[in-house]
C-alpha cells in the first residue's frame with residue numbers, strides 16, 4: 001500500500017511520467033506522446049496530441065467492457081414523485097440519438113450548445129451528446145434570470161440551445177421557456193435552433209421554425225458516432241462569478257479532464273467502479289459537471305441525479321432515504337444542505353429506518369465547512385466526514401483527504417492537504433512565501449494539473465489578469481488562508497468580491513451593477529453577511545438621489561425585485577438598507593469590509609483613512625433596523 005506522502009512525492013519527482021501513467025486508465029484513439037505541453041507557457045495544455053472522446057470514455061467504453069446492464073444513472077425526483085434507472089447500454093443509445101439530432105441540424109465539432117435544464121437525466125444526456133460530437137456545451141443554472149442567460153448566449157454564441165420546459169421548486173413550477181425566449185430576445189446573438197424537453201408539469205409553446213421538440217428532434221435521425229478530438233479540445237465552458245458583472249467563461253479541456261476526474265474517484269472519493277456515487281448538487285454548477293455527470297460515469301460508477309432539496313421535498317429524511325434506497329457508497333454535498341437538515345431535525349430522527357450500511361463516507365465542499373456542522377454530521381451518521389476545497393476553475397480537488405490512498409487524520413476546519421498536481425503556496429502581497437501559520441493569498445505553482453482551466457473562453461487577457469498577473473509563476477485562487485506545520489491548509493476568506501450563498505458563488509459586483517440601474521439609487525455597495533443556514537447572504541447599501549421622494553421601503557422592495565428579475569432568485573438578495581452616505585476612505589474607496597463587520601457584529605478598528613467616522617454610527621442604526629447583527 002502506498003502512502004499519501006509517497007504518492008505526492010512520486011508526482012513531484014516526475015509530473016509528466018506520473019500523469020502519463022494515470023492517462024493509461026483512459027481510452028485514447030491516439031495515445032498522447034506526453035502529458036504537458038508548455039510551449040505557450042503560462043498557457044498550458046495537457047495531452048494535447050492525444051485523440052479521445054469524452055462520451056466514449058463515460059459511456060460506450062463501459063458497454064463494451066461488460067457494464068452494458070449496469071445502471072449508469074438513477075434519477076430520483078421527490079418533487080415529481082418519479083424515479084428512473086438508465087443502464088449504460090440505454091445511455092449510449094440515448095446519447096447517440098440526441099447527438100444525432102444535433103448533428104442532423106448542423107452542429108459540428110467546436111460549435112457551442114447552451115443547456116438550460118432542470119435536474120432530469122436528459123440534462124446529463126444532453127451534455128454527453130454534445131461531447132460525443134465534439135460540440136462544446138455550456139450549462140446555465142436554472143435559477144438564473146433571463147438577462148444572465150442572455151449574457152452567456154452572447155459570450156458563448158451557441159449554434160443551438162437545449163432547454164427544459166420547466167423546473168420544479170418546492171413552492172412553485174418555474175417555467176423555463178419564457179425565460180429562454182426573453183434571453184434570446186435580449187441577446188445580440190441568435191441560436192439557429194432550440195430543442196425543448198417537454199415536461200408534463202408545464203409544457204411550453206414552441207416557436208415555429210426555431211424550436212423543436214426533444215422527441216421529434218430525434219425522429220428519423222441516425223445515431224451519431226463518437227468523434228475523436230484532441231486532448232486540448234474544449235469539452236465545455238462553465239460561467240462563474242468574478243469581480244465584475246461579466247461572468248468568467250471557464251474552459252475545460254478534454255484529455256486532462258478525463259484523466260484527472262477518473263483518478264479522483266478512487267483516490268479522493270474512495271469508490272470502485274460499479275458502486276453508487278451521489279453528489280447532491282445541480283448540473284448548473286461545477287460540482288454537477290464533475291461529480292454528477294462526468295467523473296462517476298468515466299470511472300464506471302452509477303451516478304444519482306436528484307431533483308429535490310435537502311428539506312421540504314417532502315422533509316429532512318430525503319437525503320437519508322436516497323442514500324439507503326440506492327445503496328450510495330460515497331456522498332458529496334455542500335455544508336449548507338446539512339445545516340438545513342440539522343435545523344429541521346437536530347436529533348436526526350428522520351434517519352431512522354434508513355439503512356446506511358453501504359455508505360462509507362461523506363464529502364463537503366463549495367463553501368467553508370463549519371466544524372459544528374461536521375461534528376454533528378459525524379455524530380448522527382457515524383461516518384467519516386471529509387471537507388475538501390476546490391473551485392469552478394480547477395474542476396476537482398485542490399486540497400482534500402486522499403481517502404482512497406490513505407485516509408489522513410481530520411483536523412476540523414481544514415480541508416486537509418494538496419492533491420498530487422497541486423503545489424500550494426501562501427504568499428504575501430509582495431509575492432514572497434509566508435511562514436507556516438501566517439495568513440496570505442493562496443496560490444498554486446504553475447502549471448495547474450490536468451482537468452483545470454487552460455484559459456477563459458475567448459478572453460486570454462482576462463485569464464492572465466484575473467489569475468496569473470498578481471504572482472508571476474502562480475495561479476491566484478482568490479482565496480486567503482494559511483498552512484500549518486503538518487502541511488494542512490486552512491481556507492479563511494475570499495480576497496475578491498465573490499460571496500458564497502448556500503454553496504452558490506455570486507458576485508457582489510454584479511449585484512451592485514444591477515442596483516445602480518434603479519433610477520432612485522445614487523450609490524450602492526453590496527457585501528456578504530454571515531448567515532446560519534446559507535453561510536452568507538448579500539446585503540445592499542443604497543444612497544438615493546437628492547430629488548428622490550419615493551419612500552425608502554418602496555425603493556428597497558423595488559431593488560430586491562430588480563435583482564431577482566435581473567440576476568435570478570438564486571442571488572437570494574433580500575436585505576437592503578438606505579443610508580445617507582456610504583463609508584469611504586479619504587481617497588474615495590468604499591469600506592465594504594467594515595460594513596460587513598458591522599452587520600456581523602464583529603469587532604473592528606475604525607480605518608485610519610476613513611473620511612468621516614460618524615457615518616459608521618448611522619450605518620449601525622440602519623442595519624439594526626433590519627435585525628442585524630443577528631443575536
Ligand code: COA
Nearest residue numbers: 142143167169174281287334336337340366502503569570
Ligand atoms: N430553478 C429556478 N429557481 C431556483 C433553482 C432552479 N434550478 N434553484 C434555486 N432556485 C430558487 C429557489 O426557488 C429560491 O427561490 P425563492 O427565493 O423564491 O425561495 C432561490 O432560488 C434560492 O434557492 P436556494 O439557494 O436553493 O435556497 P432555498 O432557500 O430554496 O434552499 C437550501 C436552501 C440550503 C436548502 C438550498 O440552498 C440547498 O439545498 N443547498 C444545497 C447546496 C447545493 O446544492 N450547492 C451547490 C454547490 S455544491
Ligand code: AMP
Nearest residue numbers: 365366367368388389390391392491505
Ligand atoms: P465554486 O467555484 O462555486 O466552486 O466556488 C469556489 C469557492 O468556494 C472557493 O474559491 C472558496 O472560496 C469556496 N470554497 C469551496 N470549497 C470550500 C471549502 N471546502 N472550504 C472553504 N471554502 C470553500
